[in-house]
Amino acid sequence: MVSWPRTSSRSWIVLFVVLLVTIDVAFFEAYSQANSKLGFSAQVIGYVESTAFSVITVAIMIPVLLAVLDYFFKIRGGAEQRIEKDKQTFKEQRFDAIKETTKLWSDVFSLTQKVIYTKKRGTDHELVLLKQELETLDIHGNEIVSLWAARFKNLDYEDIDRFSFFFNVLLNSTNAVIQSLIGLRKQEAAGHPSPEDLQGSLGLILDGVKSILHLNLIRTLDLKADILDGDVPSKDLRNMNKEIDNRRELLKAMQKNLTQEEVLRNKLIPLANTGEAEDFRAVATNFRNWKKSHPNEGSDKFEDWQKMTNTFFKIPFHDFIQGMQTDYSPKYLEDLARYLSVCGIEWKIAEMALILEPPSKVTPVRAKHFRDYLKRITKRASGKPNP
Numbered sequence: 001m002v003s004w005p006r007t008s009s010r011s012w013i014v015l016f017v018v019l020l021v022t023i024d025v026a027f028f029e030a031y032s033q034a035n036s037k038l039g040f041s042a043q044v045i046g047y048v049e050s051t052a053f054s055v056i057t058v059a060i061m062i063p064v065l066l067a068v069l070d071y072f073f074k075i076r077g078g079a080e081q082r083i084e085k086d087k088q089t090f091k092e093q094r095f096d097a098i099k100e101t102t103k104l105w106s107d108v109f110s111l112t113q114k115v116i117y118t119k120k121r122g123t124d125h126e127l128v129l130l131k132q133e134l135e136t137l138d139i140h141g142n143e144i145v146s147l148w149a150a151r152f153k154n155l156d157y158e159d160i161d162r163f164s165f166f167f168n169v170l171l172n173s174t175n176a177v178i179q180s181l182i183g184l185r186k187q188e189a190a191g192h193p194s195p196e197d198l199q200g201s202l203g204l205i206l207d208g209v210k211s212i213l214h215l216n217l218i219r220t221l222d223l224k225a226d227i228l229d230g231d232v233p234s235k236d237l238r239n240m241n242k243e244i245d246n247r248r249e250l251l252k253a254m255q256k257n258l259t260q261e262e263v264l265r266n267k268l269i270p271l272a273n274t275g276e277a278e279d280f281r282a283v284a285t286n287f288r289n290w291k292k293s294h295p296n297e298g299s300d301k302f303e304d305w306q307k308m309t310n311t312f313f314k315i316p317f318h319d320f321i322q323g324m325q326t327d328y329s330p331k332y333l334e335d336l337a338r339y340l341s342v343c344g345i346e347w348k349i350a351e352m353a354l355i356l357e358p359p360s361k362v363t364p365v366r367a368k369h370f371r372d373y374l375k376r377i378t379k380r381a382s383g384k385p386n387p
Contacts, residue, residue: 023056087229090151094225097144097151101221104144105214107137108167112174112206116199118181127182134175141167152224159220162251166213169258173205173336176328179271183322193330201337208340212254216247261339263288266332269315272323276315283308 032043111133118126141164148160177198193201223240226232232240268281283304290302299305315323328336 027052027056091225091229094151094221094228097147098218098221098225100147101144102218104137104141105217107140108170108174109206109210111137112170112202115174115177115181116203116206118199124182127178131175131178131182134171134178138171141171148221152221152228154228155221155224158252159248162248162255163213163217165255165258166209166217166251169336170206170209172327173202173333176270176326176330176333177202179326180330180333183271193334198330198333201333204337204341205333208337212251216251220244220247258336258339261336262332265335266327267329269320269323270326270329270332272315272319274316274319276311277319277323280308280311280315283311 032040035043035046038046111130115130118130145160145164148155148163149157180193180198181195223244227237227240268284269277286304287299287302287308291299294301302308
């Protein structure tokens with residue numbers, strides 16, 4: 001069986017054009033010899049107007065035209081295939097990003113549970129290994145955050161920052177408990193919470209962050225991925241965006257309240273308990289209050305700026321190093337656990353009422369009532385209820 005050689009359309013085009021030129025040159029040579037009395041220009045015009053030229057040109061231009069069309073549609077088809085392939089690749093990458101996020105959450109959850117259920121005192125070696133594992137997860141968390149920005153182009157920076165905030169709340173709490181358990185004897189002597197209280201606080205914080213972040217994070221990424229995949233009916237798209245906005249409002253309100261709690265109840269250089277550290281915190285608190293009322297002025301305009309700098313450098317270096325091992329004080333862990341546990345159940349009920357209800361029923365008035373309700377429960381939680 002005879003078959004055409006597998007040559008690209010571009011090669012066929014070149015071949016036919018060369019063939020056309022070659023045959024025309026040969027026939028023109030024969031025509032010019034038969035009409036040698038005519039000038040060269042007249043010979044060219046006469047040959048172009050001849051039947052031979054028309055037959056040769058048409059006979060060869062038809063396959064040339066077919067080859068050109070084939071080449072064009074191959075390019076177009078190839079481009080469409082590449083676009084579809086890229087679209088599928090991006091879709092798979094977003095799916096992998098969600099899987100990586102879920103795995104990160106699982107790893108953080110697992111580590112936190114290890115810290116919660118470790119022996120009362122443990123060994124320094126065990127606790128150091130847990131701290132190293134935590135630091136590794138912290139680095140991996142930063143990689144996942146970069147992955148969100150790369151894979152979900154429609155994910156707002158504020159959303160990424162908010163997700164990171166709640167992850168950091170849990171990581172900082174876990175680190176604070178590990179560090180507190182390492183220096184347990186000194187802390188007990190200083191009147192700090194017992195190991196059981198620290199680990200119990202971490203359990204409540206874990207439950208609180210899980211109820212706030214986990215579903216909202218994964219669901220938001222799923223919705224963003226579906227929107228990027230395209231082919232979403234306009235009605236569904238409106239509902240999806242409404243759900244994303246609702247979840248964003250929930251996280252935004254809780255982030256604001258937790259930030260206020262940290263400012264009010266946590267302390268700088270948490271584990272440093274010297275008089276010099278207390279002096280620095282007092283001046284730093286005054287500076288923070290001054291900065292609120294002078295947001296556009298340089299820090300050096302603060303009248304006690306030099307005093308704050310001097311008190312900072314008076315903190316014994318050993319105490320400074322120890323104090324900077326964690327972002328949260330043991331006492332703040334208790335306050336944070338109280339806060340999250342008080343509003344936890346009501347938060348879940350309110351979240352379900354707003355998000356799981358059909359979007360058509362979530363009117364602006366109902367959303368406003370919910371936000372007012374959220375303010376009331378978080379305000380109540382910011383107090384110090386009896387255990």
